[in-house]
Amino acid sequence: MRLAHVIDTDPERAEEVARDQECQWSTHLDAILDSPDIDAVIVASPTHEHFSQIMMALDAGKAVFTEKPLGASLPEIDACFNKASSLGLPLFVGFNRRFDPSFASLAEKCHMGAVGTLQFIRITSRDSPLPSVDYIRQSHGIFHDCIIHDLDMLRFITKEDPLEIYALGSSFVDGIGALNDYDNVLVTLRYPGGLLASIDVNRFAAYGYDQRIEVFGNSGMIQAENRTPTSTVLSHSQGIVRPPIEYSFPSRYRDAYRLELEGFLTCLQHDLPAPISHHEVRMSFILCESAEQSCRESRPIRLDALPISVP
């Protein structure tokens, strides 16, 4: 399998990438829909294009890999999955963090009982560098832009849906509060068996891209810590100094991005189902919406009162 075609609305950019990748290029998805040589489409366009492009690609009989979100609403998400299902095509949603080797190892160890019965999970997710206010204005807010990843990670670890969600939010960064958005959020969740979870999120950590998970169970605790780009340690009279953690998502999740694409290829080559289900994708969306509602209304939202079953 190889990259056959690059599409970008900017012809110069499309051509440049095509030259580098030694492949074809064009400026519109139409150009490849009828091509029998193309088996699959990777949707990595701006968020608001995702839905129509996914639907076009599926209609043309292509397998689809897409970064989240699939669409702007539950009906759009459901439409994508239902079409993929009825046509028997893989629809692979790239929640990249599931493919991070440390997070994947943590989840696998939890599933194998390394810490016993899960009682508490904490996810810390702090962005770096600070995005521009322009970016944030178009980001659909911190819940849909950031926290959806953490909600998916909880699902990945627990294989369960929560009963209740509650969120607190505040804003410290100039301009973000004015957008009616938050840059500092704490989400808490309660699960059926008594498991509790918290997600603490911030738009900007001055010390780098801080992404950690801690899972506590009756027989132990497992954590996934941050990494530093190098392993140097400097000791001097003021203390013991290690370099800052990874600066941002491209370096932090370098392996994860590679592995999720390899995972997509494996699905295609061995005719396997995509690892992230319709139910999981729509639950992340529902939890996101509920968390934001909880934050705005300052009250816990019970999930069992919502219509969450897959239509």
Add this chain to the structure above:
Amino acid sequence: MRLAHVIDTDPERAEEVARDQECQWSTHLDAILDSPDIDAVIVASPTHEHFSQIMMALDAGKAVFTEKPLGASLPEIDACFNKASSLGLPLFVGFNRRFDPSFASLAEKCHMGAVGTLQFIRITSRDSPLPSVDYIRQSHGIFHDCIIHDLDMLRFITKEDPLEIYALGSSFVDGIGALNDYDNVLVTLRYPGGLLASIDVNRFAAYGYDQRIEVFGNSGMIQAENRTPTSTVLSHSQGIVRPPIEYSFPSRYRDAYRLELEGFLTCLQHDLPAPISHHEVRMSFILCESAEQSCRESRPIRLDALPISVP
């Protein structure tokens, strides 16, 4: 200053300690109240004795050091402080964790601006070993027995009172749920300036006495980690292994217990006020009550609606 007299209702035990400490002993507090050689009393009796003993000692003109709690209600707490105040006697409440060198260093660094404006604080507080159900039955519940320490720690770091508190609780340990108590609790708090905080507490960590704090601010993060009793690291084919963290509070807070008593002596010798104020002690009590109420009623409690000013 030296230990002059030991009191225990069990005469054998009192005598044994007295022999070891080369001091006098008796079986009732009355024995020392009239003694002009005794300047101060350390109250380390069972919880339900605290209030009457504190009051007796103050009435006798003695300075008092006491482990928390002072009493079983706000009026009792207020009575102790008001009596100490009217008599001009020090009343030193031993919230031992404030004297832990790592937590004290963390708080001092926060106060000096090491992480900038505080945005998020997390306290993790997991007990070890698991107390007996009999102990728990008499403990006044996880909020008053454990979480009050963490609420005091938040006050120590922030020097502020929260606006809102919300708690989730569940029970995994046999017998604790039957007591209508919890062994797994997550408390979240919102502060006036937008600061958020969480406290995650468990009655039993299989890997030792887990006591950590993390403070995030706009210019950095500071953490106080656990310690291991020795600094050995064993590398073998299965991984890199350090010894378990401290087993329980006597070893974990050994320095803190020594330092809080030294702090009490310093107050006496230099006629300084006790470091923990009436307002702080009663706020910890109020927050405890509110957290427990929040947990039982599954709703956030707003603190600004409560009558929290010192009477």
Add this chain to the structure above:
Amino acid sequence: MRLAHVIDTDPERAEEVARDQECQWSTHLDAILDSPDIDAVIVASPTHEHFSQIMMALDAGKAVFTEKPLGASLPEIDACFNKASSLGLPLFVGFNRRFDPSFASLAEKCHMGAVGTLQFIRITSRDSPLPSVDYIRQSHGIFHDCIIHDLDMLRFITKEDPLEIYALGSSFVDGIGALNDYDNVLVTLRYPGGLLASIDVNRFAAYGYDQRIEVFGNSGMIQAENRTPTSTVLSHSQGIVRPPIEYSFPSRYRDAYRLELEGFLTCLQHDLPAPISHHEVRMSFILCESAEQSCRESRPIRLDALPISVP
């Protein structure tokens, strides 16, 4: 720049790699010597082929990248560099560890004075997994196979040559002593200004590929530690467990291998000199020979008595 041609004496293997890399293939170096499209040759053949292939490639006007060693003797090393020099062609010797991000960062910080005047350096270099006795029989011994890398690293950090070298060796692995070789070696070095250094080497660390450096100076210490493949930490009743360090050189030095090839390309594209000089390469060879002689004769060898200047 791209890979144009793969050469392997095994045609099946050559073809397979060529298919994967989308390039030409053949079974002998002759096939590309006259090709005007080929600017450079990467010599990655068995050690005993290096010298003749380097000389052939240089004679054909190609720039050369080669893994160490260049040849089996000082005259062969000198012949390669002298031919490259007289023809004005880059001869890039791949001492891969110089390109490891952590070691490169450590060296750069030392050069910038982060620890002041260097007083002591320790290099730990333990192999994993244990090579077969067959491999070791053909390896030219632990000094030329392993320790030469550590001697080059000392040069990389110090930019100096030592005055004296002393080595102790022993053998614990079945079969290695019978080859008159060592698997456990400690080398010590003295430098002109008083700097001392040690290299401790072992053919087999049961816990993984252990590669560390520590540099001590009058104002501090800098260390480059091992890395673990994932950042997970498991706490249970027996201790705190991290995963084993990297298993062997391909994963440990993955980045270094990529970066040294990029460094070679940069030299070619910008007409820069190769970063590792003729003097450095021959000094590593001389120190290797002297260390082995010291070990066999149980006496320190003074370097200033040897004819070490570049001919």
Add this chain to the structure above:
Amino acid sequence: MRLAHVIDTDPERAEEVARDQECQWSTHLDAILDSPDIDAVIVASPTHEHFSQIMMALDAGKAVFTEKPLGASLPEIDACFNKASSLGLPLFVGFNRRFDPSFASLAEKCHMGAVGTLQFIRITSRDSPLPSVDYIRQSHGIFHDCIIHDLDMLRFITKEDPLEIYALGSSFVDGIGALNDYDNVLVTLRYPGGLLASIDVNRFAAYGYDQRIEVFGNSGMIQAENRTPTSTVLSHSQGIVRPPIEYSFPSRYRDAYRLELEGFLTCLQHDLPAPISHHEVRMSFILCESAEQSCRESRPIRLDALPISVP
């Protein structure tokens, strides 16, 4: 058991300590020799007084605890042990580091096979703060003042004597070279079974009192790392910062000093032999002398050629 009497040539100081400890005092050892209430003497005087005081105390029938050294020569060491032995009195030599909990745990784990057959040991021992030149002038040099502790530690771990010792020394600190002493020393040792060891010592580490051990065996590695006084970790844009390690020996070995005295009391109370034997004490002395000779003569010294058996 309790401290009964303090002796100091300075009466003011003796009195002050006696008041604090609630015991008797005098200015000369004679004062207590005939006292039937005194069972044991702790010799903590300046080094040159040790021998005569140990002999006087033993002659008076007292058990003796002494910090190293016992005397200035092998005959003096032998005289002390022989007298103690003939009188049936305990002579407890306080090599404090054996009682450090981390080093003791490391040694015990080695003895229990945690790393298999020992192949390489490294001891790092760097002093802090820098002693004055006056102190160093009276210190009998870095070998007898510092390195003897590390040689004893090797014995403690290996339970063996080495075959050969070699030392390199240099001086970076003003004034130390002029005393014909060293401040930067690297000692290497070879043991009968092929075990190799190195000791790297420095009179001054700018980042604190650096005391570490690493033991490598065929099935793993165990290390004892430094400790920091608090467990805080500060992350900011320049890196991840821990506080400096312990500043000097009183805080680093606080527990060790307490535990070695407790060990002495245990020997007295249970009539146990002192844990450090005559042979061990004299071997440390012999190795010290040999290491210094090796350093001055720039050649390895074979120990099997020396008269090392206990007379």
